[in-house]
Amino acid sequence: MFKPSILTTAICLAVSISGVAQAQTLNWARAGDSLTLDPHAQNEGPTHTLAHQIYEPLLHRDMAGQITPALATSWAALADNPNVWRFKLRQNVQFHGGEDFTADDVVYSLNRAQMDTADVKGLLTSIQEVRKVDDHTVDIETKGANPLLINNLTNLFIMDSGWAQANGADKPQDFANGETSFAASNANGTGAYTLVSRKPDEKTVLKLNPNYWGKGQFPLEVTEIVYTPIQSAATRVAALLSGEVDFVQDAPVQDLTRIAGQDGLKVVTAAQNRVIFFGMEQGKADLETDSVSGKNPFSDKRVREAMNIAINRDAIKKVVMRDQSSPTGVIMPPFVNGWTEALDEVPTYDVDQAKALMASAGYGDGFSITLNCPNDRYINDEAICQAAVGMLGRIGIKVNLDAKPKAQHFPLIQNRTTEFYMLGWGVPTFDSAYIFSYLLHTSGDKRGTWNGTGYSNTDVDAMITSLDSEVDLAQRNATIAKIWDQVQEDVVYLPIHNQVLNWTMKDNIDFAVQPEDQPHFKYLSFK
Amino acid sequence: MFKRWLDSDFMYSLVRTPTALISAVVCIILAIGALGAPWIAPTDPFDMASIDLMNGFTPPLQANDFTGETFLLGTDDQGRDLYSAILHGLRISLFVGFASVLLAMAIGITLGLLAGYLGGWIDALIMRVADIQMTFPSILVAMLIYGIARGILPPEARADMAITVLILSIGLSEWVSFARTVRGTSMVEKQKEYVTACRLIGLSHLNIMVRHILPNVINPILVIATITLALAIIAEATLSFLGVGAPPTEPSLGTLIRIGQDFLFSGQWWIIFFPAMTLLALALAVNLLGDWLRDFFNPRLS
Numbered sequence: 001m002f003k004p005s006i007l008t009t010a011i012c013l014a015v016s017i018s019g020v021a022q023a024q025t026l027n028w029a030r031a032g033d034s035l036t037l038d039p040h041a042q043n044e045g046p047t048h049t050l051a052h053q054i055y056e057p058l059l060h061r062d063m064a065g066q067i068t069p070a071l072a073t074s075w076a077a078l079a080d081n082p083n084v085w086r087f088k089l090r091q092n093v094q095f096h097g098g099e100d101f102t103a104d105d106v107v108y109s110l111n112r113a114q115m116d117t118a119d120v121k122g123l124l125t126s127i128q129e130v131r132k133v134d135d136h137t138v139d140i141e142t143k144g145a146n147p148l149l150i151n152n153l154t155n156l157f158i159m160d161s162g163w164a165q166a167n168g169a170d171k172p173q174d175f176a177n178g179e180t181s182f183a184a185s186n187a188n189g190t191g192a193y194t195l196v197s198r199k200p201d202e203k204t205v206l207k208l209n210p211n212y213w214g215k216g217q218f219p220l221e222v223t224e225i226v227y228t229p230i231q232s233a234a235t236r237v238a239a240l241l242s243g244e245v246d247f248v249q250d251a252p253v254q255d256l257t258r259i260a261g262q263d264g265l266k267v268v269t270a271a272q273n274r275v276i277f278f279g280m281e282q283g284k285a286d287l288e289t290d291s292v293s294g295k296n297p298f299s300d301k302r303v304r305e306a307m308n309i310a311i312n313r314d315a316i317k318k319v320v321m322r323d324q325s326s327p328t329g330v331i332m333p334p335f336v337n338g339w340t341e342a343l344d345e346v347p348t349y350d351v352d353q354a355k356a357l358m359a360s361a362g363y364g365d366g367f368s369i370t371l372n373c374p375n376d377r378y379i380n381d382e383a384i385c386q387a388a389v390g391m392l393g394r395i396g397i398k399v400n401l402d403a404k405p406k407a408q409h410f411p412l413i414q415n416r417t418t419e420f421y422m423l424g425w426g427v428p429t430f431d432s433a434y435i436f437s438y439l440l441h442t443s444g445d446k447r448g449t450w451n452g453t454g455y456s457n458t459d460v461d462a463m464i465t466s467l468d469s470e471v472d473l474a475q476r477n478a479t480i481a482k483i484w485d486q487v488q489e490d491v492v493y494l495p496i497h498n499q500v501l502n503w504t505m506k507d508n509i510d511f512a513v514q515p516e517d518q519p520h521f522k523y524l525s526f527k
Numbered sequence: 528m529f530k531r532w533l534d535s536d537f538m539y540s541l542v543r544t545p546t547a548l549i550s551a552v553v554c555i556i557l558a559i560g561a562l563g564a565p566w567i568a569p570t571d572p573f574d575m576a577s578i579d580l581m582n583g584f585t586p587p588l589q590a591n592d593f594t595g596e597t598f599l600l601g602t603d604d605q606g607r608d609l610y611s612a613i614l615h616g617l618r619i620s621l622f623v624g625f626a627s628v629l630l631a632m633a634i635g636i637t638l639g640l641l642a643g644y645l646g647g648w649i650d651a652l653i654m655r656v657a658d659i660q661m662t663f664p665s666i667l668v669a670m671l672i673y674g675i676a677r678g679i680l681p682p683e684a685r686a687d688m689a690i691t692v693l694i695l696s697i698g699l700s701e702w703v704s705f706a707r708t709v710r711g712t713s714m715v716e717k718q719k720e721y722v723t724a725c726r727l728i729g730l731s732h733l734n735i736m737v738r739h740i741l742p743n744v745i746n747p748i749l750v751i752a753t754i755t756l757a758l759a760i761i762a763e764a765t766l767s768f769l770g771v772g773a774p775p776t777e778p779s780l781g782t783l784i785r786i787g788q789d790f791l792f793s794g795q796w797w798i799i800f801f802p803a804m805t806l807l808a809l810a811l812a813v814n815l816l817g818d819w820l821r822d823f824f825n826p827r828l829s
Contacts, residue, residue, distance in 0.1 A: 233789045241792070254793035312580065318593070319583035319606070386575075386605055386775055393576030401776055 024526060025224040028519075029236055030249040032376040032406050033201045033229040038183040039157035040109075040118040041173040043438075043450075044410065045274075045426055046377075048155045049518050053206055053225065054096075055157035055189030058087055058106065059150060061428070063523050065273075065335075065515045067150060071101065071158055071190060072138075075150060082145035082471065083128070089136040093213045095160040096187075096194040103132040108161035110140070116445060117179075118172040119414075122438050123152040123429070125446050126468035144469020151429040163188045176414040192218065192522040193225060201407075203228050212522075219525035231376045231405070240265065240504055247511070249519065250379060251504040253324040259504050270513035272501040273335040274426040275328060276378055278371075278388065278494040280304060281419040283454020289370035289400075289419050297367050298419070304491040306357035310395045311388060312349045313496060320383045325497040330488065331425060331435060333498045335515065338432030338480040343488065354395045366396020372418040373401060374409040379499055385422055413452040416443065421452060424499070426516055432480045436464040440487055455492045540823050547819035553812040557805070561617040568611035573777050575605075582606030584790075587797050601797040603786055609797065612783055613805050619779040620809070623693050624760040628752055630698030631759075635705020636748065640736050642706065643713030654710070657703045665700040665758075666765055672696035673771050689774050697762045701755050708751055712744040746824045753817035757810050764806055780806045 034050035035042045052060065058072035072087040093101040110130045113120050126149065128141045142149060164170060169183035187195045192214060193206035206225040214220070228245065230236040233252035239245045241262060251259055251267070260267045280298040281287060287296050297303050313327035330343040358364060373385035382403045389399040399420070412418035427434050441447035441464045442456040463483050470476040503513050510525045532538065541547050560567060571577060585591040587601040587609075600609040638657075642650040660668060673696040680688055716722060717740070725735045766772035767781025768788075775782055780802050787799025 234791055237792050252789065252793075254790055254795070258792050258794070315580040319580050320604070382775070383604060387580050389776060390575035390578045390580060390605065393574070399575075401774065403775075 023223045024221055025226060026222040026247060026521060026524065027226045027228065027245040028247045028249070028521075029228045029230045029239060029245040031229065031231055031233070031236065033227075034204070035407055035410070036173055036175055036184045037187045037195070037198070038169070038173040038175075038181060039159065039187075039189075040113040040115075040120050041175045041184065042410075043119040043122070043155070044406075045517055050204065050227065051155075051157055051187075051189075052191070052518060052520055053193040053522075054187045054191045054195055055159065056191050057156050057158065058089075058153050060154050060520070061514070061516060061518070063512045063514045063520060067154065071106070077145070077147075078139075083142050085140045085142070085149055086133070087138045087140065089138060090213060091136055093190050094211055095163065095190050096209060097160065097163055099160045099162055099188075101158070101160075101190055102135045103138045105158050105161050106130070106138045107132050108164070109158045110156065112159070112164070112170070112172060113156055115171055117174040119175065119449065120156060122447055122449055123156065123434070125437060126152075142469070145471040146468060147471065147473065148429065148431055148433070151431055152434070154428050157189065159183075160188055176411045178411075192220060196224075201229055214522065218522040220522055221525045222521050225521055229376075243506075246509065247503070247505040247519075249503055249517070251502055253322045253379060253502065256322075256324070256502055256504070264507055266505060266507040268503045268505070268511070268513050270501050270515060271326070271334070272426070272499040272517055273333045273428075273430070273515045274378075274424050274499045274517065275331050275333050276325075276381075276384065276422070276424045276496045276499060277331045278307075278496070279413070279421050279423055279453045279492075280307075280494070281416070281452065281454050282492075283456060284419075287369070287419045291368040291398075292363075297361070297363055297369075300361045300363075301491060302357045302361035303363060304494070306354040306361070306395055307392060307397070308491055308494050309347050309350045309357075310354040310397075311347075311391050311494060311496070313346050314349065315391075316384055316387050317497060320380050320387055321497065321500075324379070324500045324502060326500070327497045328495050330484065331439065331493050331495045332432060332484075333427060335430055336427045336432055336435070337430060338477065338484060340481075343484055351394055358395050358397075363396065366398060368398035368400065369420050370400045370402055370418075372409060372412050372421040373403040374406040374422060375403040377406040377409070378422070378424045381422060381424075384496060413450060416452050416454070418452060423450070423452070425450075428516055432484070433464070433467045436460075436467070436480075436483055440464065440483070440492065453492055455490070457486065457490070460486055537823065541819070544819055546815050550812040550815040550819070553808055554816060557617060557809050557812070558621065560614050561621045564611075564614040564618045568608075568614045570608045570611045572607045572612040572615050575776055578606050580606045584795055584798075586795075600801045601795075603783070603798045604790065604795075609783075609801055612778055613780070613802055616773075616778050616780045616783050616802060617805060617809070619690065619773055619777070620760050620763055620781070620806070623690060623697065623763045623773075623779070624756050626694045627697035627701065627759045627763075628756050630694060631701040631755060632705055632748065632752055634698070635702040636709050636741070638702070639706035639709025640713055640741065640744075643710035644717055644732065644736050644740060646714075650710070653706065657706055660700070660703050666762055668700035669696040669762055669766060670769075670771060672699050673766065677771075689772070689777075693763055693766060693772050696766070697759050700762070701759060704751055704755065705748065708747050709744050712747060713740050716740045716743050750817060750821040750824055753813060753820055757813040757817060760806070760813065761810055780809075 032046055034047045035044055039051045039055050056070045059067055060070045062068040071090050073090050075085055075087045078084045078086055107130045114124050126142045126146045128143050131139045133139055167182040173179050173181040173184045192209055192212045194209045196205040196207050198204040204227040208223045236248055237255045240248045256267050259265050282298040284296055317325050317327050327346045329345050329347050332339050373382055375382040385401055389401050392399050413421055437447045438450045442461050443451045460483055463479050501513050501517055508527045510527050581593040582591050582596055582602050583604050583606040585598050585602040590597050598608050602608055638653050642653040676692040725739055764781030767779045768785045773779035773782045783802035784799055790798050
């Protein structure tokens with residue numbers, strides 16, 4: 001009887017002394033999985049989230065959304081040449097495989113990220129050349145002075161050049177065409193966590209990198225991360241309620257009250273830098289999935305206007321989102337430079353006016369069309385699409401809903417094989433140029449890669465290109481305002497709302513909501 | 528005529544077996560509800576344009592906060608009247624059930640007769656295919672067929688074809704039990720003297736199979752058909768629950784249960800409760816009726 005109690009005391013003591021360094025596994029769940037481990041292949045939120053644990057960019061946005069040094073320690077434009085930014089790199093950093101991190105890796109990675117198959121290339125359109133100065137200094141030369149260059153680098157991850165070359169990963173994986181590659185299923189970064197195992201859409205296990213350069217600077221209290229995508233909302237919540245997972249990044253809005261009310265769990269809320277909207281193919285002469293032959297109803301602006309005022313955004317907010325969203329009239333979250341209250345104003349819901357517009361466009365009897373919708377990406381994505389089906393039905397547009405997982409949904413947009421789709425857009429650069437470049441510029445090799453609408457306006461294109469090298473910020477903002485005016489006038493997209501983030505977790509976890517929905521687990525600590 | 532039917536052994540046994548009688552009554556009520564759905568249901572749940580999203584999540588018999596409307600069984604997340612949705616969903620579930628059982632029967636009886644009567648390599652081939660299919664759970668076979676069919680169909684036809692594909696996949700996965708029973712019985716019948724007599728007077732094989740053997744194997748088939756009907760209804764609900772069956776815009780009972788499952792934790796119990804109870808009542812009633820039929824047709828059991 002005596003011995004065990006001594007032993008127990010000893011164990012208790014040992015545990016309390018080593019309390020800080022205790023091994024802690026974090027079970028993390030969200031609706032969908034990362035699409036690929038190749039850090040340059042897909043410019044998509046959850047893909048970047050996993051990549052941020054394993055790889056690192058030169059600089060990133062911390063949990064408060066502030067730009068923070070990562071692999072670069074300092075940066076500044078050269079005094080004598082504003083077109084060149086000089087980055088001082090962090091010394092004594094090693095990749096998970098033991099390779100030293102040098103300027104060559106930065107040059108290699110940023111060049112790789114500009115190749116055709118790199119989805120992140122749209123972030124680097126202003127870059128002329130990336131040059132090595134010495135082993136720990138890199139210059140990035142832009143086509144004109146680009147004061148906002150660093151905003152574009154927060155999701156541009158650095159790979160080891162030797163590792164990528166040795167494994168045939170010189171070119172980013174061509175995700176939209178279904179290519180698979182070594183780098184898509186293996187990873188070798190400098191980040192706080194190393195990849196232990198991964199089964200796509202099932203489970204990914206990461207463990208703490210023992211040689212991480214940031215030891216002592218970050219809490220690093222999570223020693224193992226188990227990432228499980230759980231598509232069903234109810235199953236995800238059940239897993240959290242039962243204690244099976246510690247952190248659910250996207251708890252369904254209807255269950256927040258229940259979760260907040262349960263002992264040991266909490267909900268942390270913040271506005272998200274992400275807007276949800278519908279896109280319509282308006283460039284093609286005829287659509288395949290519609291009931292109209294010989295012409296494209298979406299190319300008629302009156303039809304787009306009618307749809308815009310037929311959607312009751314308030315009802316979506318109240319019923320589908322349970323007040324966890326802010327309806328909007330522009331595809332730009334309020335965080336973004338260029339946002340104004342006037343642009344954000346919600347279009348007035350008016351079915352009669354919408355019907356009149358449909359009739360004047362010659363579609364008084366309506367038409368049918370297929371809507372492609374993801375079912376594991378955005379908050380209540382499928383329910384929003386269903387609600388839109390009903391609302392558009394009232395003005396005679398019979399919508400066939402085709403909802404599927406994002407891994408099958410997104411290629412439809414990038415290959416322009418969908419004619420009516422839902423998309424959400426976060427803006428990591430916090431600047432309008434990012435939205436213009438990806439979503440509104442004529443679809444092409446470098447820009448407009450997520451513009452599935454076929455919208456093409458040469459004046460707008462010219463203005464978008466000019467933003468890359470406009471030094472005068474006042475002039476630049478004036479151009480941004482002009483582009484928005486034109487785009488709003490043309491009703492290119494149907495904006496729905498900006499998302500509100502609700503991270504749910506065990507209440508012994510100390511973790512703030514990151515406005516881009518990008519948790520960096522190295523910052524997580526336990527109470 | 529009607530009186531003779533009431534006086535038959537069948538009715539005598541039915542009326543004196545309480546479970547069978549209750550099951551039969553439940554089946555009839557549900558069948559009337561399903562057949563009469565377009566006239567009985569207060570709203571058309573498939574007409575998305577007539578649904579007001581603001582009516583979403585209205586509890587049963589309570590007025591909606593925004594619109595003030597009241598619904599007997601409440602509404603789902605899209606503001607659809609659950610009572611109407613259940614009636615129409617029941618219609619889809621029963622239709623898919625009956626149609627797929629008919630398909631399974633047609634395939635099963637044909638193959639079973641051929642195997643049992645002709646024997647030899649035809650018998651071996653058909654029965655090995657049946658054996659192989661038996662090793663997979665039928666829901667898995669149904670999902671496989673469903674996946675292939677969806678892959679072949681162009682995306683715009685998928686919504687319209689969803690019900691046909693469901694019938695095909697369930698029908699093709701349930702034929703084995705029919706084939707096995709028919710084969711066994713017809714092998715026994717084949718040895719009997721009346722078949723030998725038929726052959727002696729020169730009747731064709733087809734004639735013998737269809738006109739002489741088939742009527743003698745029909746009783747066990749009816750029993751299996753009833754039990755398979757319950758299985759098919761459940762299979763349809765399972766497929767729809769998994770999201771590969773009836774589309775959310777035209778929900779069957781399984782789709783309604785899938786939708787309701789998302790709101791289990793948030794207190795909107797009625798969205799899953801009523802469709803689930805309806806499915807339970809339907810499947811249980813059909814099953815119990817099937818059990819009783821089996822007992823009735825098998826005098827050795829009683």
